[in-house]
Amino acid sequence: MIILGPNRYGKAETRVVRVTRHGDVHHIKDLNVSTSLSGEMADVHLTGDNSAVLTTDAQKNTVFAFARKHGVGAVEDFALLLARHFVDSRPTIHRARVAIEEYAWERNAGSGHSFVRSGREVRTCVAHYDGSAAWMVCGLRDLVVLNTTNSEFWGFVKDEYTTLPETRDRILATAVEASWRHSAVSSADPDEDGAKNWDKSYESVRQALLTAFAGTYSLSLQQTLYAMGARVLADCPEICEVRLALPNRHHFLVDLAPFGLDNPDEVYLAADRPYGLIEGTVLRDDAPAAGPAWE
Structure with missing residues (x-):
């Protein structure tokens, strides 16, 4: 059939x-x-x-x-x-x-x-x-952020195809794509939403993302992702779930030795592709089930 x-x-x-x-x-x-x-x-x-x-x-x-x-x-x-x-x-x-x-x-x-x-x-x-009910997912994309230090990446699996060297200091950059949902589901009454200050909530979430990115000593972009989501939930009690996608905007130190120059972590190649893509969800353990707005 x-x-x-x-x-x-x-x-x-x-x-x-x-x-x-x-x-x-x-x-x-x-x-x-x-x-x-x-x-x-x-x-x-x-x-x-x-x-x-x-x-x-x-x-x-x-x-x-x-x-x-x-x-x-x-x-x-x-x-x-x-x-x-x-x-x-x-x-x-x-x-x-x-x-x-x-x-x-x-x-x-x-x-x-x-x-x-x-x-x-x-x-x-x-x-x-x-x-009968309304669901809302708020978000942002293309929030480009970069830390020039306080990021490492080492201790990862090495197989016969691994060429990436370990590093104890690197540039960490990404273009944040984030979406988040509020704990409460609205009823059919539009007057209930009039009390919500969406702009204030948005700015609070944005600031939490930026604060966590800047303040996290990162051993992996995954660790930074979790710190950013956790900071949103800590600072914004109205939010119950955050979904993040963080493309790793790689910056590679350029070898200037062929030109008789040293490069003490000053000149980098910003590579646009391919790039690592780190995705994850951070939520409260008592978060209500996600509504259809996620679809």
């Missing part, structure tokens, strides 16, 4: 820039929004009956309309607003997943209307709503 399995559809990567004008002082929210819906979609797959389908074009237009009608504050609030709308407004839509990336801009030279793209990381969130 052949049957239809889990499915969803949506509009990926709707780029929307919302400018808020307060006199001569303007503010920018620069987002990449992806929506995905599921529900009573068997007929459209099996017979081509589109009567239950909210078009992806309508999903895109909703993003733009809501940016105008409601403004854009914390991206988590905007994602939840969209997810609730899609489910609550259409009886054939039972679940909505809204993923947002936010790109940072900084004000240029004290101007109220001129901006320069910030070198900060990309802020992310994924909201999932099923009509």
